[in-house]
Amino acid sequence: MSVPLLGALSGGLLGLAIAVLVTGLRPWHPRLDDGLDMLDEQRRGRHPGVGRSGGSLHRLVERIPLGVDLADLRITATSREDFVVRRLLTAMSYAAAGPVLALVLWVLDAQLPAVVPALVTVAGAVAAWTGATRRLRDRADDLRDEMRYAVVAYLQQVSLLRRGGAGVATALEQPARLLQSSWAMARIAHHLEIAVRAGQMPWHGLARLADEIDLTELDDLADIARSAGDDGGAVIDTLLARATSLSDELRSDARAEANRASVRLSTPGALQVFLIAAWVLYPATTALLTS
Numbered sequence: 001m002s003v004p005l006l007g008a009l010s011g012g013l014l015g016l017a018i019a020v021l022v023t024g025l026r027p028w029h030p031r032l033d034d035g036l037d038m039l040d041e042q043r044r045g046r047h048p049g050v051g052r053s054g055g056s057l058h059r060l061v062e063r064i065p066l067g068v069d070l071a072d073l074r075i076t077a078t079s080r081e082d083f084v085v086r087r088l089l090t091a092m093s094y095a096a097a098g099p100v101l102a103l104v105l106w107v108l109d110a111q112l113p114a115v116v117p118a119l120v121t122v123a124g125a126v127a128a129w130t131g132a133t134r135r136l137r138d139r140a141d142d143l144r145d146e147m148r149y150a151v152v153a154y155l156q157q158v159s160l161l162r163r164g165g166a167g168v169a170t171a172l173e174q175p176a177r178l179l180q181s182s183w184a185m186a187r188i189a190h191h192l193e194i195a196v197r198a199g200q201m202p203w204h205g206l207a208r209l210a211d212e213i214d215l216t217e218l219d220d221l222a223d224i225a226r227s228a229g230d231d232g233g234a235v236i237d238t239l240l241a242r243a244t245s246l247s248d249e250l251r252s253d254a255r256a257e258a259n260r261a262s263v264r265l266s267t268p269g270a271l272q273v274f275l276i277a278a279w280v281l282y283p284a285t286t287a288l289l290t291s
Contacts, residue, residue, distance in 0.1 A: 068137060069140075071213050072139075074213055076136060090128040090132055091128040094125055095124045095128070096121075098117040098121025101120055105117075144215055145253075147184045147217075148246060148250055151221065152243050152247050154185070157179075188209065191208055201225075203221075217246055221242070224239060
């Protein structure tokens with residue numbers, strides 16, 4: 001491995017990091033949309049840290065394709081800037097495996113084609129870049145499942161309050177306010193509070209949250225509550241039926257996931273049995289063929 005090639009790979013990574021840093025620290029003029037976002041209570045905290053050195057970095061990040069849904073970022077409470085920065089840092093750290101390999105080979109005076117460290121660099125960067133997206137999607141799916149379980153409990157509590165004579169607005173607000181120890185209930189209570197402060201009915205907050213995190217179950221609940229509030233329809237049986245059907249869906253999904261996990265667990269065992277059988281039968285087979 002030649003020293004110039006090692007210097008070129010290492011210098012390229014260092015230059016990329018310096019370019020990103022200089023772009024982020026360059027002076028900038030305030031943007032109107034950034035100011036409006038900071039004043040908007042519903043979006044406050046989505047892009048934290050936008051300041052004197054954040055405007056240019058924010059514009060740079062806006063041009064980078066994410067490869068993930070914005071709903072996944074919202075449900076995981078991850079800003080676009082944080083995700084892109086962590087993704088870039090992870091990709092650069094994985095890509096550094098190539099120069100490190102080249103340095104080790106140069107120190108050991110080992111001979112290896114120059115394309116090998118380059119391939120390691122590219123493979124590491126690609127694996128880190130795509131792996132960050134996969135981890136975020138898996139985390140978002142797990143949080144949606146937790147939210148669905150919370151929606152089942154929420155539906156049951158709302159139906160009980162409606163059966164006790166509470167109004168639609170009270171039945172929607174009180175369970176979420178009393179069960180805020182759960183992050184899912186706290187998220188629901190937060191959007192209900194925003195709707196009330198804006199002079200809207202609670203189901204508008206549920207519909208906004210459903211659209212924000214891409215959860216159809218919450219949208220169904222908002223439609224049921226809107227129907228009861230606008231038309232005065234009885235929703236107790238509808239709420240209980242929706243809670244039951246959603247609970248059945250969650251149990252079916254959990255059972256299917258358990259079956260898939262069982263299949264994955266059986267594969268290593270079968271492979272181990274095959275390897276043991278091959279290890280035992282190989283000497284006998286060799287002896288028979290050579291005799």
